Amino acid sequence: MEKTLPALVSGTLYLVATPIGNLEDITLRAVRVLKECDVVAAEDTRHTGQLLHHFGISKPMLSYFQFNEAKRGEEILDRLARGEKVALVTDAGTPGISDPGERVVRAALARNLRVEAVPGPCALVAALTASGLPADEFHFAGFLPHKSGQRIHALERLAAVTGTLVFYESPFRVIKLLEELQSLWPRRPVVLMRELTKKFEERLRGTPAELLAHFKTRAVKGEFVALVGPEPKAAPAETPDSEALSGDARE
Ligand code: SAM
Numbered sequence: 677m678e679k680t681l682p683a684l685v686s687g688t689l690y691l692v693a694t695p696i697g698n699l700e701d702i703t704l705r706a707v708r709v710l711k712e713c714d715v716v717a718a719e720d721t722r723h724t725g726q727l728l729h730h731f732g733i734s735k736p737m738l739s740y741f742q743f744n745e746a747k748r749g750e751e752i753l754d755r756l757a758r759g760e761k762v763a764l765v766t767d768a769g770t771p772g773i774s775d776p777g778e779r780v781v782r783a784a785l786a787r788n789l790r791v792e793a794v795p796g797p798c799a800l801v802a803a804l805t806a807s808g809l810p811a812d813e814f815h816f817a818g819f820l821p822h823k824s825g826q827r828i829h830a831l832e833r834l835a836a837v838t839g840t841l842v843f844y845e846s847p848f849r850v851i852k853l854l855e856e857l858q859s860l861w862p863r864r865p866v867v868l869m870r871e872l873t874k875k876f877e878e879r880l881r882g883t884p885a886e887l888l889a890h891f892k893t894r895a896v897k898g899e900f901v902a903l904v905g906p907e908p909k910a911a912p913a914e915t916p917d918s919e920a921l922s923g924d925a926r927e
Contacts, residue, residue: 687790691771692763694769695796738751768797770797774818827856854888861884866902869900
């Protein structure tokens with residue numbers, strides 16, 4: 677563990693993870709990088725402005741989101757090349773995980789510019805580790821496509837993947853996902869991690885049919901990570917030997 681805090685390095689792109697619901701989850705290093713950088717590139721400058729304000733930080737910002745990634749990416753690279761320290765943040769969690777970031781990181785590395793992760797909150801990791809499903813092997817699939825045919829195709833392709841599957845899902849499509857899982861893998865355990873790190877955080881576990889029954893009685897609200905565990909091992913079939921033994925025992 678480093679004990680002293682090195683100064684930020686000129687010409688570095690810092691990928692700063694921010695809270696996914698609980699402001700206490702920001703790291704000390706994230707706050708320092710946001711304080712000491714030259715500019716914050718944010719997915720939504722208003723949203724990030726509130727975060728900065730909460731931590732008493734005032735900093736120039738530029739917007740960097742999915743639909744201006746190419747143009748703004750160039751501007752970020754030019755700033756890095758001039759020696760500026762740029763902090764990239766998204767609305768919540770880790771940049772580049774189902775959020776903008778990957779493109780500018782690749783472009784920066786291609787130009788031999790420095791990129792540094794400032795790790796912290798990530799819904800995927802929080803959900804997986806608290807789900808109770810196997811975390812030694814998992815596959816993160818992010819958001820499924822919206823169109824039904826494409827979703828089923830994507831899920832079918834995941835059938836061969838071993839370990840736990842992890843999806844981000846909008847509350848508007850949670851029921852659809854459960855119905856799809858019910859038709860494809862009715863026996864696999866599903867865990868829905870809802871409103872992680874927030875007041876109404878909740879973990880719902882069951883087969884797809886059980887969770888569908890659960891949502892007949894309440895609305896689907898909040899943010900969700902859906903996890904699908906491996907197919908349960910079949911109960912050991914009784915062998916002729918064991919049948920004979922129990923038969924013996926009854927005599
Ligand atoms: N970059 C973020 C991260 O590191 O987790 C993810 C951004 S992605 C656009 C947003 C999705 O992440 C939500 O639709 C939901 O599936 C998941 N998510 C984010 N925050 C969450 C929370 N507090 N509880 C449950 N899921 C959450």
